[in-house]
Amino acid sequence: MNEVIKKLPIKIIIGALVLGFIAIFGTSHDEFLYQQPIFKVESVHNGNRMKSSDEFHNADYQINQKLNGTIMNGKLKGKHLTINNTFSHSGAMDREYHVHNEAFISYHQHGQSTIKDYKRDVPIVFLVWLSISLLVIFLRMSGVSALLSIIVNSFLFYDSVLINYQTQGDQVLFLFGTLAIIFSAITLWLILGFSRQMLTTLCSTIAGTLVSIVVSLIVFTFTHEHGMYYESMQYVTQLPKPLFLSETLIGSLGAVMDESTDIISSLFALKSERPQISRKQIFLSGRQIGASIMGPLVNVLFFIFMGSTLPLALLFLKNGNSIGYSFSMNMSLGIVQSLISGIGIVAAVPLASLFASLFIKGGAKK
Amino acid sequence: MSTITALGIILLLMMVAVGGKKGVQSFLSLLFNFGFLYFAIILMAYHLPPLPITLIVGIIILSLTIFLSGTDDNASQSAFISSLFVLILLIILIIPIENWVQVQGFGIEDSDDLEGMSLLIGIKFIKIAISTAILSTLGAIAEASMAIASGLNEIAEQHPAIKPRQLFIDGISVGKQIIGTTLNTLFFGLFGGSLSLFIWFAGLHYSFGNIINDKVFGAEFIIIMFSLIGVIITIPITSAVISRRFAKRKSKSQSKG
Known part of the structure; x- marks a missing residue:
């Protein structure tokens, strides 16, 4: 850990501490802002x-x-x-x-x-401050640009939620499907800049997500959604099925993008290191890279989707329900979401490899 | 056939088609992770202490996720050791923050779902909230430590003469490459997971102040923040662990040679 301590930027840390103090002190005395x-x-x-x-x-x-x-x-x-x-x-x-x-x-x-309720803005602001400070201290500009894409996306997300409200949720899947494309384009533009690589990654992200939604719709038709309990969805104020699909679509988008970015950036790097590599070799090495990261990525989303179901599952168990019923009523939808996202993440592997092999410039150099 | 079974079979087939044996292992790790997660909740329902259960199950889940998807034993070992350090640091962070932010149990938005249920179940929900937060971060920690470890391992193999200090710096730059997309994985997970909650907020005209003080939103949001902090600290920790292990191996082979 000596290396870490030596590399620590003193100025940034002092700046972060001062900002943190102002943020925490301000939020602790922000009562006048509330009605x-x-x-x-x-x-x-x-x-x-x-x-x-x-x-x-x-x-x-x-x-x-x-x-x-x-x-x-x-x-x-x-x-x-x-x-x-x-x-x-x-x-x-x-x-x-x-x-x-x-x-x-x-x-x-x-x-x-x-x-009515406890005031919890101070700890929330503290956590936001802590994450941003750590991002900037360890990762500098990469942290800042990553943060920028989150801020832009959050505003877009909330605007779409408002549009959904104004249209009474009629077009929820279309709305969030469109949002997914805009999200991907903006995020990839911020991370990669506008380039051939960015466009390739965008194609792969959209195609992967599309595959997961189409596959799940086909499966829903054939299994008649047996074992899916939409009535167990929480906070539902509109038709649950399109809402569920929209949730899954947006939820898995980041991971599909993650997978596509990793594969395609490695393949572009490979191509510039070894310009004589063939399209087939590009495809095969893409598949190899993708296969080793798909497992951990599916698990990331699995834990995010499932974590929040645990308290209610526990309450069900303690209210005399069987293990099977508690599972169906709390976790089955989370599992379906994880599986659909998994399908998107895995589909992105051959898709990203294929798009990279097609779109990478030039054949074998002389 | 139920939808879950059908989707599960399709995912398994796709994973095998893409990754062969590695695909089978990835699928197994997902299956085991679910098993252990649910098992943990059942044990908690039997009044076993949540934190020790979470710690044990957490370590099992980390090792399953890392070793079942790892390609290289050496990289997997480094990733596992680093993820344990990160897990401990996160627990030290999560316990006081959960006690401070008070998002355990359920919010008023949950009232409909709770109708007819007894809430006085004799288990402290703050402990369950702490366990939930810890368990939710595991996937992200495992993913980040594997990404750094396999990246650095490749560099170490290609340049055996590299200085351990340089390896650490390279680790940070691998981290810079993954942080943007990892951040997106986490936040899109949050957006997707709480879409219906946000639609609820919009419908009832919650103000910004209402939202950041809301219990249900807070619970979802801090889990993503913990995962994010976990990923950020994983980068220097994994880089440090690998550069140390590399330095040790180097000095060993030198004393032998």
């Missing part, structure tokens, strides 16, 4: 434990607490309040409040005000 009243806890009195047990013999307990504190913003700024809060040992939807915690509340002039 909802924010309540800061100044003292806490906890009541007795109330033991509980449900029909599945899960033993738990709850505690009532009286929170004294002040409203930090708006017209009611400076007003002292006492609010009751109940929290449980397991804390699935509640939490214990401590002194100095801040929370959004519903204020009632007559009668009890209630806690």
Whole structure:
């Protein structure tokens, strides 16, 4: 690790620390930016434990607490309040409040005000700051340009979500399909610059994603979507099937792009090192490179898609459901998404190799 | 036939067609990873302590992912050692942050799904949130450490006379090449995974302030941030591990010769 310490850029680190301090201090004092009243806890009195047990013999307990504190913003700024809060040992939807915690509340002039939710912008900003600082410290400009593509894509993504809302979700698959193409073009342009290599990678990304969606639609038709429980999809406010496909399409796009970029950039490098290499050899070495990275990539998406299903699966298990039912209701859609993405990632291997072998300039040099 | 089985068979066939034996191994690693992930949740449902289970299952998953898709034993070993260091550092980061950000359990947006269910199950959801965050980062750590390790291993084989210090610097430049696309893999994963949540936000006119304080969004977002931080620190750590192992091997072969 000595090398790491010696190479550390002192100026960037000091800059990052100063910015971090400003960001954290600012976010901790940003109550005036919010419309909802924010309540800061100044003292806490906890009541007795109330033991509980449900029909599945899960033993738990709850505690009532009286929170004294002040409203930090708006017209009611400076007003002292006492609010009751109940929290449980397991804390699935509640939490214990401590002194100095801040929370959004519903204020009632007559009668009890209630806690709505914990204020969590400070830790979120801290994590964003930490990631950006690490990116810039270790990777300098490459980190900055990677970040730029994320920021641009986030805005595009949110705009598309708004368009989807305005069109009532009628065209969701078309909308996000188009977005996928724009996403890929912008991202690859930012990473690779506008070049033959970038266009080749773009073709391979779009073709790979398209293959995965077409294959899955064919499979859905033949299996009549047996074992897919769209009713278990969360936060659904429109027709679930096209939404599910759009989620999968956007979710797997990055990985298909990742795979295509890796293969095609290695092949372009190979071609410039050994200009006399034949198209067939290019295709074969592309396949070899792709085969060794497809496994880890499929796993990256698998863990991202599956991770968030774990708490609800646990709740299902503890509510007396069988292992099979808990799986079907929580994880089957995540598995289908992982498999469809996997198909896209694997399809990108021959596609990227093929496009590279076709589009790389020139035949054998004299 | 169920859709999952059909898609699984197609993926297996495609992996074999593209990668042969390596394709079979990639498919197996996916299958095993799912098995261990679900097994971990079942053990937690039996009130076994979540963090130790996560640590053990995490190490198993890392070794399966790395050794089943590795081509070169030496590179795989380096990748595995580095990923363990990264895992430990991430756990040290994840535990206090999860306690600070408080996104365990479920949010108000989940209310419909939770109807009729008992939430008082006697298991601390903060521990489950910590486990979930750790497990979610494993794929990204494994992928990044493998990419750096195989890249550096190739350089070391082609230039056996290279200085360990130069190898470390090369590792960082391999990292610079992969970070852009890896970042995209993670964020598109986030966009895709939370598309319906964002449509919900748009429908109910959530403000920016509502979104960054939202529990469900926070839970998804910090997992991606942890994966991202994991990938970033994997780059120098893997480079350092490989340059050290390379230096050791070099001095050994010199003392022998």
